[in-house]
Amino acid sequence: MSLSVPTGGAVDLRVEPVDEVLAFVERSLQTCLDPNTVVRKRRSVGARTDRDTWVRIERRQIGKIGDQGWNGTEQAARVTDVAQPSWRGCVVWHDAEDSVMWRADETGLLPAEPIGTAVLSEAPELSDDWWWRFNASLDALAAHGTNRVATPDTETITQSLVTRSIRSVWPGDLDTTVEQWVPAHADLNWANMTAPVFCLFDWEDWGNAPRGLDSASLWACSLAVPALADRVRRERRADFAGRDGKLMTLFACSKILGPDAHPQDPRRGPARRMAEEIVQELRVG
Template identity: 30%
Template sequence: MSSEPDDPEVAARMRRAHTVACGFLGAVLDARPGGVTQEAWGWRGRTLGRPVTGPYGPAWLRVVRSPVGRTSGKLWMGPEDAEQLVPQQVPRPCLRLVRQWTKGEEAYKAELYDLVVDGTLSSTPVLAAPPRLTTAWWDGLRKALDHLSAVRTDRTAVRRAYLDRAMPKYLAFLGSGVPTTPPAWSTAHGDLHWANLAGPELGILDWEGWGTAPAGYDAALLHAYSLTMPETAERVRRELSTGLDSDAGRFAELVVITELLQSAERGDNLELVPALRRRAEEVWHRMTADGVAGR
């Protein structure tokens, strides 16, 4: 999740769209005591989610905005594709209803989900405090990622052309020879961070960007977002060692670090940058020792 957009007109437009969506889907906005409504914003105000009561009971109503000409891409269709193709062994809120409309040059989509009662483990992708998670939660996450990795899809979360272009640029501080060819590919959630994970009962939210990625990508991303909390990062490495402790997993870590260093140029998650660079050096040292460099 992100903060409310800086542009007040964008925020007002999305709140109006959310009200329209409530009318379309027969939902009523829920407010906390004192009349304050919970809001979850996507990147730069692209999405807005709020708790509602709908035709199926307590729910979460999310509104997505896109230019009219860009409504056929993977982000627009991701949740609906996941509802059809991702098996039930991957725990996530059920997508109940979808409604689309346009207003001027903007297209909107309303998505009504079952409410995740426990809520997410963090309000932001980067942890503010260590989560308290059970062995069962971690076991469930491992199984969910295993089931997801086997899903067959033509959706793409990470493109090979991006790796060839971005990895040499953002990992230049490691020197030459950093590989850009993944040892293996598998299907990934593509945005597995702490604000997209629920607990204490496991739930995986936000299925916009799922698709094929370098094997180990989800584990590597969750680990990267944990680096400001060393004990949590160690727990991720231990619990998700199958995805991380291999040539494929180490390569996936470099992919994720590349992406996050690039996003930091736009001002995102700047607090992660020193830890990301240190981790890249650690991973590259291990890859070099294992003879991966230059393959």
């Protein structure tokens, strides 16, 4: 089935027409989407339904869908003791005129509003109870068992990817070997959590990853607000203390300091300072 989004090249669903996509999803899931609630992101669109649920629609290149598929939200429904929306059902289809797949997952509504954009420039108001539930959910997730492999930014995380990313910024003989792999959300940022009630959503990329990936990712998203970045490190200190946590911090910093990063990113200074400290620690250790 071919819908209205143009084929070929990069597609940004924030600007492309998606009316036909939304109409197809409505027919398939037998519901109506509220146009006043539509949220458009680069590769996904979401909206509230007339039965008080939420539908998230994603477009993904077939080459970005590995052997494990891309049913992360569905598979995450098996994870217990993690605050997340309940999964209700889905529809998946192949665009006949392009090398892409579409997927629409229907879930329960979020218990509160998303905290903000992925990267924050101001500190949010988060209670001690919020941080407790945040920690409890991440700890429960890491204790879960799965055969899935995390796909941050839709790229399967491997030892090779970790090494390549780190050495793209810090070349040399630094040992980048990961020791412990545990389940991670793999897209942990401030746009995928709610407050004042904690809830973690957008589970399409979760799976096994080096311990500390989620904590380092959220820390990197907080660097423009030093007090918030420090709070993340305090709350997840067990993740950051070990060798894997240090490697994941470098992995996160490589996205800020690498050749494709924005030169005016306000996080570059603190990321560089932390990275220099960690590189020294790893080389000495």
